[in-house]
Amino acid sequence: MNAYGLPDGVTLGMVAAVLIPAGIVTVLLRALPFSLMRFLKGSPFIDFLAVLMPVGVMTVLVVYTVVGHSGDPGRFWASLAALGLTLLVHAWKRRADLSIFLGTASYMVLVNLAV
Known part of the structure; x- marks a missing residue:
């Protein structure tokens, strides 16, 4: 094992040869939609997506x-409690940023301290 903690036979140059192009492709793929705006x-399709995508993603x-934690009762109830708080805050303030942040x-907090 060498000084960088890499497995035997893997050099820092090899890691850079993989990570640098992957990073460039990632940045370009994320910038491409903004350059096409x-x-x-x-476009009616883009207007349609602008309305439905945030709700769909959330x-x-x-x-x-919720489903991912259904096997762990503590995490399941923590996720349901946080979901309830998120819905209450959003119904009260009508601000997605605030409700998502607080949820x-x-x-x-519930998962790390209470469960």
């Missing part, structure tokens, strides 16, 4: 979290 602006995340924070 001028061509897509005003629904998938909630289902994944996530309460979930993390």
Whole structure:
């Protein structure tokens, strides 16, 4: 084992040869949609996605979290309690940023301190 903690036969140059192109491709793929926005602006499909995507993404995340912890009762109830708090805060304030932040924070506190 060498000084960088890499397995035998793996050099720092080999790691860089993989990570640098992967990083460049990742950045380019994330920037590509923003560079195409001028061509897509005003598209009915993009307007449709702008309305439904946030709700769809949040629904998938909630289902994944709750179902993913269904085998662990403590985490399951923590996720349901955080979900309830998120819904209450959102119904009260109508601010997605605040409700998501408080729901996530309460979930993390419940999972790490109470469970």
